[in-house]
Amino acid sequence: MALCHRGGYVGDKLFGVISKHPIWVILVSLVIAFTTAFGAQNLVFRSDFQTFFDKDNPQLLAYELMQKVYNKSDNISFVVVPKGNNVFSAEHLGALEQLTKESWQVPYSTRVESITNFQHTFSIDDNLIVENLVENTGNLTKADLGQIRSLALQEPNLVNKLVSASGHVSVVNVTVKLPGAEPTEEMPEVASSVRAIKAKFLKENPGSQIYLSGTVMLDVAFNEAATDDGETLIPLMFLVVIITIGLMLRTISGTFATVLVVFLSIASTMGLAGWLGFYLSGPSSSAPTMILTLAVADCVHILTSMFYEMRQGADKRSAITRSLQINLRPIFLTSITTAVGFLSMNYSDIPPYRDLGNMVAMGAMFAFIFSVTIFPALLMVLPIKVKAQPEGKKDYMSMFAGFVIAKRKLLLPLVSVAILGSTAFITNNELNDDFVKYFDDSVPFKTATDFMQDNLSGLTIVEVSVNSGSANGINSPAYLTAVDDFSQWMRQQPKTDHVNTLTDTLKRLNKNMHGDDPTWNRLPDSQEMAAQYLLLYEMSLPYGLDLNNQINVDKSSAKITVTFTNLTSNELIGFENAINLWFRQNAPEYTLDIAGPSLIFAHMSQESISSMITGTVVALFVISLILSIALKSWSYGVISLIPNLLPAAVAFGLWGLIDGQVGMSLSVVLGMTLGIVVDDTVHFLSKYLLARRENGADPATAVRYAFANVGRALWITTFVLVAGFSVLAMSTFKFNAYMGMLTAITILIALIIDFLFLPPLLIAIDNAREKVSSRNEAGDQSTINDANPILPTR
Template sequence: MNADRFASGIIKWRWAIIVLTFVIVGLISSGITSIGFSSNYRVFFSPDNEQLVAFETIQNTYSKSDNVLMVIEPKGGKVFDRDVLAAIQDLTERSWQLPYSTRVDSITNYQHTRAEEDDLIVADLVEFPEDVDLNYVENVALNEPLLVRRLISPEAHVTAINVTVQLPQLSESEMPEVVAAARKLSREFEEEYPSLSVYMTGSVMLGNAFSESAQKDMKNLMPIMLMVIIVTLWLLLRSFTGTIATVLVIFLSVLTAMGMFGHLGWTLTGPSTSAPTVITTMAVADCVHILVSFLFNLRQGMQKEAAMQESIRINLQPIFITSLTTVLGFMTMNFSEVPPFRDLGNTVAIGVIAAFFLSVFFLPALVCILPVSATKQAQRKSKAMDSLAGFIIDNRRGVLIGSGIVTLVLFALIPTNQINDDFIGYFKNSVEFRADTEFTADNLTGMYNIAYSLEQGESNGISTPEFLRQIEAFTDWLKAKDEVTNVETITEIFKRLNKNMHGDDQTYFKLPENKELAAQYLLLYEMSLPYGLDLNNQLNVDKSSVRILITMENIVTSETLKLEQEIAQWLDKNTDIETYYAASPNLMFSHIGKRNVDSMVMGVGYALVVIVLIMCIVLRSLKLGAVSVIPNIVPIGATFGIWGVMQGDVGISIGTGVGMILGIVIDNTVHFLSKYQRARREKDYSAEEAVRYAFSMVGTALWVTTFVLVAGFMVLALSDFNMNAYMGIFTACTITLALIFDFFALPALLLWLDKAPGNKARSMSKAENA
């Protein structure tokens, strides 16, 4: 079926198409009711992710480490006060009531050991706040390595209660349930103790922040996006019917995509919540091209049906190609190491496919049954496009050289970027989780940590003196590093027990020299510990391995990877420990960033080859197919140059979004080249005339769609979730540069390539009269 017959069929069966569209979309959109939100940060990793597997292994070997850290700041600036200690003890006891809590640690219930004649006394550091010796408690706490910069600040102005939870992971509501209970407890505590302020961080709060940001974006960004679209379309098209029809196409496209999202059983996460906003933006482009040509035809005196039929005829192929390349671009996100970005890419791809069918079936059918008129304002836009074409034609050499110089300068700045992420920085400063986490980092401890499981290999082998000495040396080396704030290690307990068992003689604050003696000390200590405060968070069941928890400043991923490498080198060089592995949420995020970029480079490479082949086939020209690559690669590279100067860190979202961006920016090139090629082949125009023709036919549509796309992606910049915000800013910048390149460098490049002896330029008016 050719384009003419297709277009006439749309006009003929317009009522049936409209009714059938609503029925199909209605059925598909029923899947929306099945969509849920995930608040688990583990969704960012595939089940076979190496670091996730290591993390789960440590979680299953030792106690779970998911936590809520409640940081308490006395307004008087002094923790070691009777009233403050009584309040901390109260909150410690009440924290056991939080859902799924398995352990609560604070300075008041810290299991302090001391010698009393021949007995080892193990008890809470603060049992009775009203009678406690404040100087003694302060001295013990501030000299205990397991407490300082973990549960008490060196200045004793801030303290913390760490609640460890064991989530069954049977429902997505578990984490929000814990957070809701913790917030309720925090509010009640602050009301009862107005002189104390509570800040909450930890892995549970992190996971919940992902979910809350996602839900907030869904609630706030879509209305803003629709408002931007409606106002922009009205101002640029001056057509009430066209605006309403486009909004309907957007609405139906989003319903279709999100309905399929639900039917496929996917779960919304931080990145995938931007899908409706991105689909809204992408759906506009096809509609604008059809409507701009339609309104142009009306101004030329055509009847409504004929104007629409002609618009479909000249736009069907380029719209199909742009939709195909856009889908390919978003499908490259399946190369990402991050499952939520795969969901985003697949969802938007579904939305783009839906938008294509709605644009070529539903939109023309709807417009043809509604009243519509064309204003004269667009004539001024056409004159502006003709003037721009004239400028490019007259100054082609200067434009080409200038474009080349700017490109080289911006490309030279690309190396200023580095692959880096900061998962606290995933959230804007206004997000409560980030504010509380930064307060904690500034006043107490970092949230970033790495857990190391070091295996001795034999049952009860961790009491071996040589193994303990190697652990102590490792711990001392770690403590000397600037980025390390605290090291939780079993050797501190062994040294303290050895001192206690020698009458608290400080000279015995060292590791036991006998394996059997060390094992006896450990057994005696464990038997004295209360429920919930055992050593399962540091030792495995048969005591053949230990866990060392390294807490760090809030460092970026590149620094985390560097530290991991340094640790591996130190362990290999200075110990005979053969089996060890490291894991933590921030270590997982650190590794996935680099792997994600590597995999996306491969994906974009494949997509680029396929897109070039498609362009060569559609344009029936190897030369134009090859040329089509330049105006799409250059803007992406140029944006990386600008990004390197303005920001400098390429995170997961930008690394993943390159393929998506490629699929978007090529749309303008497809439309411009298709009109240029039509003029050259069908109308036998010269290169200069073909450039004028392309500008007159699609120039207005291109800058209208670009304006809408940029506005749409800039709406993402309002997101509290910086993954989405950065992706939106980067994409908007690239699309803007792509339009500039398509409007200036591409025509100049075409004129240079098509330059041939004896090919005399003719004016457009002469060509039309020929």
């Protein structure tokens, strides 16, 4: 049989078991929870940026293919600031040479580059000499230092890549090839080694500074941000819950029971996620905070209804039973609709957000199960006392209800105008993202990347592979000319920091082989000459400094690496389109591949919003269908859409004023908050309809009844939810922080709409219905009278 408002057959059975056997209900619930929670040991944390993308993501596939062809380019950058801001002192060059050597000790390192081991070329008697730019640092003269500075600052492969244009900052770049077998161990191992090398360098070179950047440190930052959130935000949220319930409901027993339900809901969810093979990431690690707030909301509704009954003089057992009878169906509905809202996140193109949605959906259902089983059972056995309310005394919610009812004709248009005015700013929002800004300034990676951006180059790297179509085709003069023209065009772009291209090396080699005559600093005239120069050069290169990161095995393709200032997703996609257009117009005979981590994020950011809009529409349809069936009224199901959609619209309008940038993290807020804000609507409408249908109340009285029965619970649960997501907004990981902030804003707006807009709307609609019904009845009676006229008496 279906659940009815007062519990129905299933509800009566449940109430009976809890009432007669509370201890057994507690024990069985604990056994089930701990058995499920045991699966949490299977959870592993993945911090590499690839976790944000599906395996078949076209941009990710292009990037992985680029890595296979030209070797991996995952890197750590030691950004070194020397004492005195002069890279070209004998003391600093010696320290930099030592740092370069020690960087080879970084686990999984395959390449180490700095100005000290840069392969400087020159000729002696038609012989090509290839050697480190800096050697024998202990014997360098002032003239030697001047020559090294001059050579370094004139070399395009060094400036803004390994040394700043002014010579005040340098970089030691370490390329690593992580096996990927144990990512949870490999990444921390690399980070630990890098930080140890940094500490040693700073100890031996007082006055110097080192910043750590690069793609590996980005992955480490993802990992550490999630770990920090788990160690700080969740305990803080537990503290907020305990204080909130303790102060607002003034019950130690209720607080203890609520915290236990929260703990069991979180533990069971994480355990089930482990059994199902989920993994944790930055976004999905925020699931416990969200589950915590949802579980608290369920418990608060039961507690407030129980206290309401006890204040009316009921004993504890009767009050708990009545509270369950009143709240079983609404809590079940809110849990289902919340789960549907979070399940809509499966439409997202971002796997961690899909995992987050699925985990919170599971958590919502666990919270429902525990809140109607172990929670009332605990309330049965724990001591709880509530003072009866004197007859005739009105509480603040009754007074607030009176205000809303009295001012409904003013509130409805005023709030409507405010809503329309706020939503008008939605157009201020721009779908955009900047993955470097995913972290706040307290994160070392963010500080390092900002410093690197201001003093050297950005972290936005795009790799362009140009395929000639034939083996050894990269030596063709036509091919080299096209690549060089493209490289020069890229250098002219205002956002370009550095271009690493093979043609610069070939120009230098051509000059070397012509007696270092500057007039020969140009591309070789023939394919044979270019091939010969490359062969001589490659044979002279030491281990770890070959050209495999620039040319493929059969020399049919070459890679140009472009480093930009830190671009937003829109700017980056704009550059991608411009690069494709340049080759279509200037070198259409060559095949082009463009890849890079930043580019993958940029495309994902652009695509995520459209997929989430689809998911939200589906969720909205499902939730409306559920509410229409549950409320036994299609009209009220449609009416419920208004307070469910408006909060997100208003919130995004306000966001257009606050920030205006909508990235990947905010694209999921629409579907996520839909499942949460519908809770207030369900509880208010269910109480309103109860008064209308079972008590025969008029609309105004029904609104007063709804406020009296559920108003206090709604504002308390809203406070807890807003506090919970505000705690999430304190995350150093902006993915979670912005999501938490906008969600908190949306939930708060939902309460305002449900308190100031929905009641006047319900009264207006139902009063209009009654007037129409009265007119129809009067018309029917008139028709009957006309059909059966009363004859006048004589």
